[in-house]
Amino acid sequence: MSPLTQVAEAPLLEVRDLRWSYPDGTAALSGMDLGVRRGENLGLLGPNGCGKTTLLRLLPRRAKTGLRTWLVPDEPALRPWLSGRENVETLLRLHGVAPLRARERAAEWLAALGPAHDFVDRPFGVYSRGMRRRTALAAGFAAEPDLLLLDEPLSGLDPGARDALATALRDRRDGGATTVFSTHDPEYAADQCDRTAFLFGGVCIAADTPDALMATVEDGYRIEIWFDGPPPPTGIAQNFPPGITVGPDGPDTEAGYPVMTLVVREPPEALPAVLQTLFAAGASVRSVEVRSPTLADVFRALAGHPLARRRTADHR
Amino acid sequence: MTAWHLAWLTALRRRRLFAWNVAVPLLLLTPVALSPAAAPHRVVVYGVFLVFFGAFGSAIPTVRDARGGWLEEMFAAGLGPRRWLLESAAASVLIDTWQLAPAALMLLAATGSINASMHVLAALMAALLMAGILGAAIAATVRSLAEAALASAAVSLGLIHLAGFFRPPRQGWDTLAADWSPYRPLKEALTHGAGGPAPDLGDWLRPALTLASVVALAVLTANRWSRRLRWPANS
Numbered sequence: 001m002s003p004l005t006q007v008a009e010a011p012l013l014e015v016r017d018l019r020w021s022y023p024d025g026t027a028a029l030s031g032m033d034l035g036v037r038r039g040e041n042l043g044l045l046g047p048n049g050c051g052k053t054t055l056l057r058l059l060p061r062r063a064k065t066g067l068r069t070w071l072v073p074d075e076p077a078l079r080p081w082l083s084g085r086e087n088v089e090t091l092l093r094l095h096g097v098a099p100l101r102a103r104e105r106a107a108e109w110l111a112a113l114g115p116a117h118d119f120v121d122r123p124f125g126v127y128s129r130g131m132r133r134r135t136a137l138a139a140g141f142a143a144e145p146d147l148l149l150l151d152e153p154l155s156g157l158d159p160g161a162r163d164a165l166a167t168a169l170r171d172r173r174d175g176g177a178t179t180v181f182s183t184h185d186p187e188y189a190a191d192q193c194d195r196t197a198f199l200f201g202g203v204c205i206a207a208d209t210p211d212a213l214m215a216t217v218e219d220g221y222r223i224e225i226w227f228d229g230p231p232p233p234t235g236i237a238q239n240f241p242p243g244i245t246v247g248p249d250g251p252d253t254e255a256g257y258p259v260m261t262l263v264v265r266e267p268p269e270a271l272p273a274v275l276q277t278l279f280a281a282g283a284s285v286r287s288v289e290v291r292s293p294t295l296a297d298v299f300r301a302l303a304g305h306p307l308a309r310r311r312t313a314d315h316r
Numbered sequence: 317m318t319a320w321h322l323a324w325l326t327a328l329r330r331r332r333l334f335a336w337n338v339a340v341p342l343l344l345l346t347p348v349a350l351s352p353a354a355a356p357h358r359v360v361v362y363g364v365f366l367v368f369f370g371a372f373g374s375a376i377p378t379v380r381d382a383r384g385g386w387l388e389e390m391f392a393a394g395l396g397p398r399r400w401l402l403e404s405a406a407a408s409v410l411i412d413t414w415q416l417a418p419a420a421l422m423l424l425a426a427t428g429s430i431n432a433s434m435h436v437l438a439a440l441m442a443a444l445l446m447a448g449i450l451g452a453a454i455a456a457t458v459r460s461l462a463e464a465a466l467a468s469a470a471v472s473l474g475l476i477h478l479a480g481f482f483r484p485p486r487q488g489w490d491t492l493a494a495d496w497s498p499y500r501p502l503k504e505a506l507t508h509g510a511g512g513p514a515p516d517l518g519d520w521l522r523p524a525l526t527l528a529s530v531v532a533l534a535v536l537t538a539n540r541w542s543r544r545l546r547w548p549a550n551s
Binding site: 057060069070071073075076077079081082090091093094095096 | 321322325326329330384385386388389390392393394395
């Protein structure tokens with residue numbers, strides 16, 4: 001198991017060397033190692049076809065007996081001829097929730113996450129994609145499982161619903177429950193996840209906190225400096241403190257203003273020295289923006305990782 | 317909430333479909349029942365329609381629920397495949413009987429025999445149970461609704477033939493197959509309903525044993541074959 005995928009405490013659920021292939025022999029999971037900690041929000045990131053959905057669908061079957069799991073699939077399997085409310089209540093009752101309790105929980109979570117109130121009692125079949133997603137999410141949260149698995153929960157959600165989902169995810173974690181979700185939105189994952197796992201070609205090649213992952217990105221910090229007048233010559237970089245270089249494209253013009261991008265290896269503690277050098281050279285600085293590495297940078301960096309490249313090639 | 321409840325909830329909630337499932341058999345079979353066609357011909361039409369109704373009505377919704385993830389949802393909720401099969405099949409038999417009974421009893425218009433109607437209803441329920449189990453098993457072997465319909469039709473026609481619907485059984489294995497066929501009571505009951513001789517209920521013991529064996533085998537092996545109805549299919 002990769003050190004990055006190790007789980008310090010006893011995991012709620014762990015898979016080792018998990019493999020699965022489609023009937024035609026195409027590998028979806030090629031030896032997945034992943035641990036899920038109790039009470040965490042774990043995000044799964046990776047390119048299309050890397051095995052996120054397959055992993056989410058297989059995880060419940062690898063759960064210990066007694067661990068209550070609930071998967072909200074990418075395409076919610078709800079009955080089109082029942083209303084959103086009836087669908088949620090039916091699913092809860094299927095999972096053993098008493099009728100009265102099912103009604104209460106359905107009402108509570110449909111109000112928090114579900115479609116607009118006037119749609120709740122209309123047939124599910126007339127719902128938009130986003131409303132279907134919200135209904136399925138409401139059912140998942142209302143079930144209060146030990147482990148909630150969400151496949152692409154942001155797909156089709158409007159900003160308000162994304163915020164509501166974020167609140168629900170935080171509340172679940174604060175209550176000690178565990179959620180694993182896949183997403184293609186690195187920013188959302190960075191904000192909502194305690195840990196993020198990167199999947200490539202059916203294996204997990206990195207899993208850690210977003211901060212720790214972002215710290216692994218080389219040349220991750222960038223300083224963008226806009227000038228009012230002409231930009232300083234590229235050669236001025238020789239006067240900057242060590243470890244700071246001008247971006248690969250050199251000075252550029254953006255929105256009518258000259259801009260220089262600096263790549264720094266360490267957090268931008270050297271910014272004052274950079275500005276001093278520029279002022280000394282007579283540059284007129286209009287504004288400065290410091291950009292930290294993001295999970296998107298981690299994704300790009302890992303996509304160039306030899307393991308990721310090899311696995312992706314195997315996968316094909 | 318169980319598969320039994322879900323089947324009834326679905327059937328009663330889809331009122332238009334329910335009414336359609338009562339009306340279509342009536343519209344198709346009433347002219348046959350009232351026609352001057354010979355009794356054996358009316359019995360064949362009735363038999364094929366009723367068995368197809370049961371087999372299609374089981375296989376197609378099962379494929380749809382499997383592909384849509386609904387079965388996965390039920391199994392994930394802790395409903396065992398055996399319980400799912402038994403409850404779904406039992407609910408389907410009652411719902412299908414409710415929908416088919418008016419059309420089936422039209423055949424008895426000529427005789428008006430209470431005795432014959434009891435035979436027809438009992439044999440219809442047995443045939444629907446057989447067709448329902450068969451449809452669920454077929455659903456686990458196909459990949460689409462069209463394949464489910466085709467396989468259900470092909471297998472059902474074979475079994476209907478073995479039951480002696482299309483011609484009297486000849487000597488040898490043909491007779492043996494008819495004696496043990498679970499669809500044979502339906503043929504004899506429909507024949508009685510169409511004005512033929514009353515069936516000897518003692519002869520229904522062997523078909524009943526076959527039916528019980530098929531149900532027991534399907535239930536005992538449900539954990540194995542129902543895996544194909546889950547997602548991912550071969551995990």
